[in-house]
Amino acid sequence: MRIVMACYGTRGDVEPCAAIGRELVMRGHDVQMVVPPDLIDFISSAGLAAAPYGPRLEAILDAHRKFYVFYFQNFWKVWTFREHGRLSRDAWQPRLECWGEMGRSLAAVAEGADLLFSSLPFEEVAANVAEYHDIPFAVLHYFPCRPNGKLLSFLPAALSRTVMAYQQRQTWQVIREADEAQRRELGLPASSEPAWRRISERALELQAYDDVCFPGLADEWARWDGRRPLTGAMTMDLPTANDDEVASWIARGTAPVFFGFGSMPVESAAGTLAMIDDVCAELDVRGLVCAAGTEFADVAESDRLKVVDTVNFASVFAACRAVVHHGGAGTTAAGLRAGVPTLILSTDLDQTLWGYRVKRLKVGTARRFSTTTGRTLTKDLRRILRPGYTARAQVIATRMNKPAVSVAAAADSVEDFVKRIVG
Numbered sequence: 001m002r003i004v005m006a007c008y009g010t011r012g013d014v015e016p017c018a019a020i021g022r023e024l025v026m027r028g029h030d031v032q033m034v035v036p037p038d039l040i041d042f043i044s045s046a047g048l049a050a051a052p053y054g055p056r057l058e059a060i061l062d063a064h065r066k067f068y069v070f071y072f073q074n075f076w077k078v079w080t081f082r083e084h085g086r087l088s089r090d091a092w093q094p095r096l097e098c099w100g101e102m103g104r105s106l107a108a109v110a111e112g113a114d115l116l117f118s119s120l121p122f123e124e125v126a127a128n129v130a131e132y133h134d135i136p137f138a139v140l141h142y143f144p145c146r147p148n149g150k151l152l153s154f155l156p157a158a159l160s161r162t163v164m165a166y167q168q169r170q171t172w173q174v175i176r177e178a179d180e181a182q183r184r185e186l187g188l189p190a191s192s193e194p195a196w197r198r199i200s201e202r203a204l205e206l207q208a209y210d211d212v213c214f215p216g217l218a219d220e221w222a223r224w225d226g227r228r229p230l231t232g233a234m235t236m237d238l239p240t241a242n243d244d245e246v247a248s249w250i251a252r253g254t255a256p257v258f259f260g261f262g263s264m265p266v267e268s269a270a271g272t273l274a275m276i277d278d279v280c281a282e283l284d285v286r287g288l289v290c291a292a293g294t295e296f297a298d299v300a301e302s303d304r305l306k307v308v309d310t311v312n313f314a315s316v317f318a319a320c321r322a323v324v325h326h327g328g329a330g331t332t333a334a335g336l337r338a339g340v341p342t343l344i345l346s347t348d349l350d351q352t353l354w355g356y357r358v359k360r361l362k363v364g365t366a367r368r369f370s371t372t373t374g375r376t377l378t379k380d381l382r383r384i385l386r387p388g389y390t391a392r393a394q395v396i397a398t399r400m401n402k403p404a405v406s407v408a409a410a411a412d413s414v415e416d417f418v419k420r421i422v423g
Contacts, residue, residue: 001418002030004110006126007119008054012262012328014039016208016234017119017140021048023411034109046236054102060094092174099125099178107132107186115418120145124179124195127203132186136421138204138414142329143350146200150217151353153360168196204417206410208234209329212399213357231409232401233333242308246288246316249306253286255321257381260290262326279377280304285321322384327351336363339397341384345369363393
């Protein structure tokens with residue numbers, strides 16, 4: 001089977017798809033990945049064929065970040081119809097500008113494929129291409145983004161579905177013109193239905209998160225006749241060049257607290273590192289800082305801090321007292337599997353919702369990164385370093401899927417889905 005995987009986004013968006021791709025290659029399938037130019041080397045290092053897809057991430061991530069900074073600072077203003085629409089259009093504009101070109105390039109790559117697979121970003125573009133080529137379509141969701149009664153569990157189930165459906169309708173109004181233009185270019189019929197609804201009606205929608213995070217959601221998804229399987233979170237668990245050095249540093253002292261900020265750079269590297277250093281001194285703990293998308297090269301380390309660009313979460317998190325991070329789905333899952341308390345400092349809506357899940361599970365706490373100060377960071381860490389949080393985190397860890405199990409389940413679902421369609 002020839003499979004094209006169109007995966008746009010940061011490493012957190014792309015790695016779960018790559019994990020499935022690598023498993024499918026091991027099963028004898030031909031897999032071609034198309035990813036942002038920034039991630040070609042990463043995918044190639046995992047042994048997968050990779051080609052560029054879409055623009056570099058910087059412009060799109062910057063617009064996304066600006067939207068959510070304003071969103072959280074002006075929540076009630078944003079939720080007026082007019083203001084929400086305007087802000088959504090501003091945030092989506094860089095995506096809309098490259099929509100057509102991405103559709104054309106993907107249509108060329110996907111010709112002759114037996115399956116087109118997509119990550120959540122730009123799933124609409126890929127869905128139109130799959131319809132054009134009349135081939136099965138699958139997409140990976142790393143949080144339950146379709147309207148459901150469990151994601152916003154602080155609301156009654158019916159209201160949760162209503163709020164999520166409203167958000168999807170607002171997004172559809174922003175992208176509708178680009179979607180319709182792509183469909184005209186491909187010669188597809190005009191559609192009165194939103195893209196997300198068309199996708200749900202024909203696609204396999206892999207749910208790459210664990211059942212323990214959303215109790216009861218698997219039952220709600222059951223009515224989709226196996227097309228929304230809840231597989232568990234996925235990672236390739238790749239080693240990094242820093243692993244041995246970090247393991248040696250950890251072994252020379254007390255268990256550290258991990259700090260990581262994902263692919264989105266923090267605005268002040270020096271200020272953030274100074275805050276972490278002061279808090280670690282106050283709490284008498286060591287800090288392991290993973291720079292990722294933030295440039296810490298010109299910031300001096302202290303005796304208490306170790307700064308690296310990347311690290312293997314699976315091996316490091318279990319050796320830490322707690323993990324502090326942005327709340328990406330993959331990083332959150334790694335912390336839960338490690339059985340250590342979590343503090344999420346979110347910059348995005350889905351990260352905020354993962355922070356809420358961590359609080360609901362009673363394995364940690366959360367707040368927005370933009371409101372974090374040295375005082376709040378000290379307070380939050382004192383809280384989650386209490387023995388009760390560690391004990392609860394260790395219990396939750398036993399209920400998380402192993403990544404290899406999740407990847408195998410996802411690959412099984414992909415193979416079964418194609419067989420059901422093509423016979």
